[in-house]
Amino acid sequence: MKKNFFVVLFLFFTALLFSQSKKKAFHQHEIGLFVGGSYYLGDLNPRKHFYMTRPAFGAFYRYAWNYRGALRIGFFWGQVEGDDSQSENKDQIERNLNFKSSIQEFHAITEFNFYDYRIGNDKHFFTLFLFAGVGVFHFNPLGNLGGNSWVELRPLKTEGQSKVYPLWRVNIPFGIGIKINVAKNIGLGLEWGPRVTFTDYLDDISDKYPDLKTNPPKGNIGALMSNRTSYPWNFISGYSRGNPGTKDWYFFTGLTINIKLVSKQPCYATGM
Numbered sequence: 311m312k313k314n315f316f317v318v319l320f321l322f323f324t325a326l327l328f329s330q331s332k333k334k335a336f337h338q339h340e341i342g343l344f345v346g347g348s349y350y351l352g353d354l355n356p357r358k359h360f361y362m363t364r365p366a367f368g369a370f371y372r373y374a375w376n377y378r379g380a381l382r383i384g385f386f387w388g389q390v391e392g393d394d395s396q397s398e399n400k401d402q403i404e405r406n407l408n409f410k411s412s413i414q415e416f417h418a419i420t421e422f423n424f425y426d427y428r429i430g431n432d433k434h435f436f437t438l439f440l441f442a443g444v445g446v447f448h449f450n451p452l453g454n455l456g457g458n459s460w461v462e463l464r465p466l467k468t469e470g471q472s473k474v475y476p477l478w479r480v481n482i483p484f485g486i487g488i489k490i491n492v493a494k495n496i497g498l499g500l501e502w503g504p505r506v507t508f509t510d511y512l513d514d515i516s517d518k519y520p521d522l523k524t525n526p527p528k529g530n531i532g533a534l535m536s537n538r539t540s541y542p543w544n545f546i547s548g549y550s551r552g553n554p555g556t557k558d559w560y561f562f563t564g565l566t567i568n569i570k571l572v573s574k575q576p577c578y579a580t581g582m
Contacts, residue, residue, distance in 0.1 A: 339374075341569050344386060366562055407515060437488070439487050444482060448477055
């Protein structure tokens with residue numbers, strides 16, 4: 311995934327260097343909605359894209375400075391989940407951990423269109439695009455105690471952490487998509503957007519089972535949520551609970567509805 315991320319960023323910033331359209335004077339303001347899904351990759355789901363996808367929503371403002379480039383500022387909300395009991399891997403089934411977390415994300419993204427594109431223009435009505443930017447997001451992993459009973463995992467210090475991990479983190483959103491006009495002032499988009507998170511605790515799993523004598527989880531519930539295996543503590547303490555060598559990722563994928571804000575003043579200077 312890291313390799314794909316750097317390839318996309320290289321292509322994106324290379325494209326920006328050559329993104330000046332001949333129609334330089336065109337400007338356009340838009341508002342939009344996002345409807346789709348969210349999912350995650352991490353210790354509870356190492357490889358399966360779109361697995362356990364949950365509904366996601368968002369809203370944004372977009373400013374197009376020409377036919378090829380645009381800035382988008384938005385807020386997305388979604389939920390991510392993972393469950394060892396749903397895995398086909400025997401070690402994961404034995405580990406028996408699970409989590410869910412809502413995600414609230416604010417982002418600023420730059421888009422590059424491969425083809426000239428403008429809402430309301432019959433000639434430039436479709437494009438493929440890349441996007442990349444920066445954002446901040448909030449998460450709070452919950453673990454299932456059974457039935458509909460969920461508990462916040464962070465305060466329990468399930469891996470014997472000396473201090474709790476932060477719930478607000480910086481991320482890097484990037485991805486690919488398509489845009490197409492469907493009416494005079496309306497365009498639709500379809501996009502897939504990974505998020506680099508720089509944290510390994512999106513699912514509250516990162517390193518080893520703690521030692522109950524030196525750095526125990528907090529309370530009986532902490533011990534219960536830390537070790538859900540059939541192994542006793544004196545056997546499992548110090549063994550791997552997760553993989554600290556990789557960070558967690560989450561993804562937003564879905565449909566965007568883009569509405570052009572009509573101005574009384576001309577939004578171009580060249581007439582092209």
